[in-house]
Amino acid sequence: MSSCLHDDGNPRRGNSRSRLPGQAGLTLLEVLIAGAVSMILIVSVYAVYSASSRGYQVHRQVLGAQQQARFGLDQLVRDVSLAGFLGTPDSQADPNVCPKPAGRLRGIVIQEGGPANGNPRLFPQSVTLFGAFWSQVIYFSESAVGNQVVLQAGATGAPFPANEDEFNRIFAPGRFLRLVNADQFEMYLPIQSSNFQNRLITLQSPLPTAVPPDFCGVQGLGVGLEVNVVGYVRYSLQLDPAERGKVDLVREEIDGSDPALSRVVPRSAVRVAEYVADLAFLDFTLDVDRTRRQPTIQVLATLEDLQATGNQLLDLSDAARPQDLRALTVMLTTRTQEEDEAFPFVARATRNDPLDSYEVDPAMRGSARTVTMAQRVNLPSFAVRNVK
Numbered sequence: 001m002s003s004c005l006h007d008d009g010n011p012r013r014g015n016s017r018s019r020l021p022g023q024a025g026l027t028l029l030e031v032l033i034a035g036a037v038s039m040i041l042i043v044s045v046y047a048v049y050s051a052s053s054r055g056y057q058v059h060r061q062v063l064g065a066q067q068q069a070r071f072g073l074d075q076l077v078r079d080v081s082l083a084g085f086l087g088t089p090d091s092q093a094d095p096n097v098c099p100k101p102a103g104r105l106r107g108i109v110i111q112e113g114g115p116a117n118g119n120p121r122l123f124p125q126s127v128t129l130f131g132a133f134w135s136q137v138i139y140f141s142e143s144a145v146g147n148q149v150v151l152q153a154g155a156t157g158a159p160f161p162a163n164e165d166e167f168n169r170i171f172a173p174g175r176f177l178r179l180v181n182a183d184q185f186e187m188y189l190p191i192q193s194s195n196f197q198n199r200l201i202t203l204q205s206p207l208p209t210a211v212p213p214d215f216c217g218v219q220g221l222g223v224g225l226e227v228n229v230v231g232y233v234r235y236s237l238q239l240d241p242a243e244r245g246k247v248d249l250v251r252e253e254i255d256g257s258d259p260a261l262s263r264v265v266p267r268s269a270v271r272v273a274e275y276v277a278d279l280a281f282l283d284f285t286l287d288v289d290r291t292r293r294q295p296t297i298q299v300l301a302t303l304e305d306l307q308a309t310g311n312q313l314l315d316l317s318d319a320a321r322p323q324d325l326r327a328l329t330v331m332l333t334t335r336t337q338e339e340d341e342a343f344p345f346v347a348r349a350t351r352n353d354p355l356d357s358y359e360v361d362p363a364m365r366g367s368a369r370t371v372t373m374a375q376r377v378n379l380p381s382f383a384v385r386n387v388k
Helices: 028-081 164-170 303-309 380-385
Strands: 108-112 125-131 139-145 148-151 176-180 186-195 200-203 226-239 247-254 270-273 276-287 297-300 325-335 368-378
Touching: 028 125, 028 226, 028 247, 028 270, 028 325, 028 368, 125 276, 226 276, 247 276, 276 303, 276 368, 297 303, 325 380
Parallel strands: none
Antiparallel strands: 108 125, 125 226, 139 148, 139 226, 148 200, 176 186, 176 226, 186 200, 226 247, 247 270, 276 297, 276 325, 325 368
16 A cells, blocks of 8 residues: 555544644634734723823813913903002092091002912912902992981982892992092092991091082082992912812902001902912003103013112002002913822922922922913003002
């Protein structure tokens, strides 16, 4: 026979490694290769997913910081632009204010001072504003005698609050009642209490009486005086006691009877923006012409530049001249809620450099991302008064 037989009597195959019927499958080498390729694919998919997820989280947090910055800046700009409206930029220098109130009224005060945050060369500022923030309506008096002012009723055609809640919201104690007589002299007196039913506003001190030829004060029964409410609000950065390292932009009403402007009206604080990193004011535009006949514009970049002049101050000193201010830039910086390990903290080189990162917790790696928004704000009420 030409073919050899195995012991089992079957003819020898040409290839001893060929699979027998019923033994089809993958070899160990093929399984290992397939497993390695699958692992590479899985790792690649996971890496793409992880990067996309992380990018989405960063984008979401940055978007949240942008929303906080935009909302906070809008509120700030609105109130800064109202500084001095239906009021005065500086009662001491304003010839229309007569007699002078016991405490000097200032249209704007900017000061340094904020919560300790562990970030070097970061010095937040605060701003205190004087104006008609609660109502921009001018009312009229039916009588003004002693320390009591009665407003004309809405039935007479004169403006009057629609209901008791609105009346109490406007004529609140701690604010000033501004009264303007026929000779355009203005009187500012602190409000003690108010009564909607009687349309009555009680002041902390008696109204001044005009005695010709001095027309400062109220003549006769004080009928037809222009009446509106003005007062102080302050924007500052404050630590949130509920969360470590969290700083908020807070708006508070300030009791104007305190010359130091340090007494906050109870229950007046409102959180305007959360996770705030910095608040600063820049590019101060001033009219330094003392004659007030020909505008002489000067621009000073920072609060330090104002202080260096010695005569262009916006603080609580006797030398302050808020009436010279015509415009300024408001800059608000917010941060992401969480620190990113992949985003290293880089300290500012100087206090006026951009704030690119924010250190929330020095014990943790990385830092929070920041968003900065700025807007130029004009002070039209200061320009209209043009006080020397």
